[in-house]
Amino acid sequence: MTMSVKMLFVYIFYFFASVSAQEMTAGKLRSKGEESFISGKYDDAINFYQKAIKIEPENAMNHYKMFRVRQRTRKYADALRDISRALELRPDSMDYRLQKAKLLKSLGQCEEALLVVKPLEGHENFVEQVKDCATSIASAQKMLFEEKWREASHLLDRAMKHVEQASDLSFQRAKALYHLNDYYGAIGDLGRVIKAHSNHIEAYELRGQSYFRLGDHDTAINHFREGLKLDPEHKGCKACHKFVKGIEKKKKRGDASFEEGEYQQAIDHWWMAINYDTTHLAFFRPTLLRIVKAHTKLGQHEKAIEEANKHIDNLESVEGLQALGAAQQGAEKFQEAVNSYRRAVEISPDGEKREAQQKLQQAEVALKQSKEKNYYKILGVARDASQKEIKKAYRSLALKWHPDKNTDNIEEAEKKFQDIGEAYEILSDKESRGKYDRGEEIYENQGGGSQRNAHQFFNRHFQQGGGGGGQRFHFKF
Secondary structure: OOHHHHHHHHHHHHHHHHHHHHHHHHHHHHHHHHHHHHOOOHHHHHHHHHHHHHHOOOOHHHHHHHHHHHHHOOOHHHHHHHHHHHHHHOOOOHHHHHHHHHHHHHOOOHHHHHHHHOOOOOOHHHHHHHHHHHHHHHHHHHHHHOOOHHHHHHHHHHHHOOOOOOHHHHHHHHHHHHHOOOHHHHHHHHHHHHHHOOOOHHHHHHHHHHHHHOOOHHHHHHHHHHHHHHOOOOHHHHHHHHHHHHHHHHHHHHHHHHHOOOHHHHHHHHHHHHOOOOOOHHHHHHHHHHHHHHHHHOOOHHHHHHHHHHHHHHOOOHHHHHHHHHHHHHOOOHHHHHHHHHHHHHHOOOOOOHHHHHHHHHHHHHHHHHOOOOHHHHHOOOOOOOHHHHHHHHHHHHHHHOHHHOHHHHHHHHHHHHHHHHHHHHHOOHHHHHHHHOOOOOOOOOOOOOHHHHHHHHHHHHHHHHOOOOOOOOOOO
16 A cells, blocks of 8 residues: 555645544534533533534524524524524424514514424414414504504504514504504503613613603603713704703793792783693693682682683682682682682592592681671781781781871771781681681680770780881871
8 A cells, every 4th residue: 555545645634533533523513512501501502502503503403402592592683693593594494484483473563474484383373373463463564554542452462462572563553543643552661671682772762752741741851861961962852852951941930930939920921831832731730720729819710710711711620629718718718719629529439539628618718707807808828828928917907007107087997997906816827827717716705805905905016116127106096
């Protein structure tokens, strides 16, 4: 045997030995990968299977095992790629075909799944599910295009019974729910979309719009900001962010003006905020109640009643009826106020009637007092006036009607001065004001026996400098 023939045999021997070694190595890698998969060490399993694929790229089993790990770790796009490759290498495998169809269905890609399951036998129920899913999705797409939101929502509900991880379908259903004013439903669907795809800008935008419609402006702004982090020039998120910030700016200016006692400015700012979008009822309605309160503070009771009625005409609510009752009391329409508060009690949920009942009781007391001596009316303040407001009104009226300053109408001045002082004596004391508000007797001889005590109180107050500038006034009995 010549040297060249010997070398040829050696080459052939080492060639087959090398092939055998590679096959064993791939097999061992698959075994190691299976052990890691079973023990939950998914990163190790992926590493082993990747090495096996590198050695045997045409071995369908390597890709199938990789598919199982990807599916378990919810890497669905990668899992679909792996099972597709396995099926390419083994197109006759019914198991691979079934696994791919199941994954496609779980992802909501039912039309594609239908193409895969057609040759399957013995899985008729599964095939029918895929057909129903595909038909529902196709019909839903048509309804969405025609803006038939309710029909689209129902069809997507039906389709999603067949799927597990369908972010596209969740987003489409969220869009339908948003247009049906089911903002909580939309928020739920969009939350799942964002969890699966944290870079889904349109989901952030629509979820922000849903929170906006619920009146939760701060959360809405946060969602628009998240979208802008992904794309600073995204038109939708950018426009929505600017729009909501504009409303909030006007609202906060109104709130600040109200706290400072600038009630007309507060009203103007609040109306500017409302006029950004008059269909935004979750913002319009509570802001309108603030406007009602501001008009009441200004003594514009008829206007307050008008605005409160707008709130109730849109949708009757406990808060709206209570605001109307307060405005009616300010306008001295006491019986109407009682009627409004009584209706508020009627529609209050069980277990939440206490506040409405208290306001009704107060209104009934005010009705009774309106037929007698009304201390709030005498001082010209609201029933919920602060001690500072009561004192300010008293000082102003006492100076105006002091008999020494009204010598040409002394009898009228004495009577008004007496009533002003009596009203202040009662309302400036927490205990006596509480009794008065509850309709209880304050003096032993209510209505007349307290006059001399009241006069003494007035003189004592002004002699202590209460008249301003240290000036002394002497009441003439």
